[in-house]
Amino acid sequence: MSGQTWMILLSIALGTYLIRALPYVWMARKLNKQASQGNVSSTPVWLTILGPTMIAAMFGTSLVPVEPSLLSWVATVIGCVATYFIWRRTRSMGYPIVAGVLVFGALTVFFG
Amino acid sequence: MSTPAQLLLSNPWKQGAKDALPLLGGYIPVAVSFGLFSVQAGFGVLETILVSAFIYAGASQFLFVAMVVSGAPVWLVIVMTLLINSRHLVYGPNIAPYLQRDVRWLPLMHLLTDQIFALTLTRMPNMTPSDRLRWYVSAGVIAWMSWILGTALGAIAGDELIERWPLISEVLPFALPALFLVMVLPRCSDRRWTITMVIATSTAMLLKLFGFPNIAIPAAAICGALAYYAVHPSPTDKGVLS
Incomplete structure (x- = not known):
């Protein structure tokens, strides 16, 4: 350099x-x-609103698959649904994420 | 963004490490890609690793390498990369109420990426002040190290890694949307916040899909905030505070 x-x-x-x-x-x-x-x-009220909406925006951008295709979109939706249901049961962070990645990965491997 | 305090481990170092683990699924594949991209663009292995260690901001690192290689003017490279990172301006003020007066927080601001900010805003309200610094150092350093090590891997053996395990770069990044989802869900506890979060999420997704990835996060966050003010609160809504 x-x-x-x-x-x-x-x-x-x-x-x-x-x-x-x-x-x-x-x-x-x-x-x-x-x-x-x-x-x-x-803290100013607008900042306490902007913090959570920044996280929601990060969620939105991260939803777009690395390589967009019908399969990757379907796997993303089903992976999110799996994450949601495990979160509803456990109210934790670790298990829902593991479940989501496993479901997403399984769909990608079996149908990819 | 409340997660019940009783779910947290008693050791903040362990809790920080546990919370940072999902980040690795998103960080390492991107860092490997950056390492490979930088070396192929003509940067040395050590230089590539130092870029990741010093700048530590994904999109602006790619832009830095691409603009330097294309021979763009110095001022333009600096302005464009800093513009991409300008969304970080609101992170520090948001977490400031949770950080006790301690000069050690100053150098630790280097670790404040998008994901660490999101984790911090989710976790810190439920932690004792004395645990917060240890939790942050644990989560932040693990994330930073994973970024540096991933870059080194990409710079040294990126070609071979991506050829041998192509699915890793496809599957592991799903850890990031899953992580953000479990941080967004607790906030959707009333109608007003649910509408706000849905608008911010969908705006960001659409902006990224239509080719505006760099402004997607700040623009969508502002749209979400405007939606919050536009929606009239119903008697069951809980207000702005966590």
Whole structure:
């Protein structure tokens, strides 16, 4: 890698880190300030909505199969249904994910 | 996003490791692909591994390699990759209320990927403040290491791996939608939140399908938030707080 490419890499690495760290520092200071003034420290309402919707959006993008085809879409839907039913029974994170991957994998292997 | 506290293990290190395991199914195949892509584009094995260690953000790493190889202007490479990562801006403020005042959180922000953010927002409300740092380090470092090791595997033997076990790269990534699904489901406990989450999910899926993968997450999240404000709460709705 040339010196210029290293410079680009380090700039992106630093920029990405700052994008992750600075908003946290800003919010932590805001909450501390509220607490020191005797107010109940609270996150802005729009942020408490945006957090869960970001997760839902990640779910949406992850639903698109790596190699889209009828089989991969059907396997994705059935895998999600399996994950849902195991989640309803166990209310845990591990078992539903394992079940979903197994069902998805079985369909991909047997019908692929 | 509540998961009953009693389901958590007493040891936060073990709980973090357990929670991070599903991430590996999504991280390793993508990291292997990145390692292979980077080496084929002309980067060395060590350079490729360092890109993954330092940037640690999937889409922007692919873009970085592709733009550098194509000879794009320096400023454009930096601006485009940072734009892709700008969705991370809302992650820190969302988890800040759960992080106690401790300077060690600052370097740990490097580990705050999409998936670690989602896990953190799901798990931390149910943990004691003293357990949170240990849980985060455990889950975050395992995810980071899997990304680096997957990249190394791809850079060194990616061709052979993908040729020998093609199904691995097809099947294991399903761990990610399954993981996100079990994080989304607890939030769908009333009509207003269910509509919000369905709109965010379907918008993101459509945007990705129609060729806008990089703006899909922030744009769909904003659509979901707008839907939340547009839907009038019914008497049984639970409000914004977890």
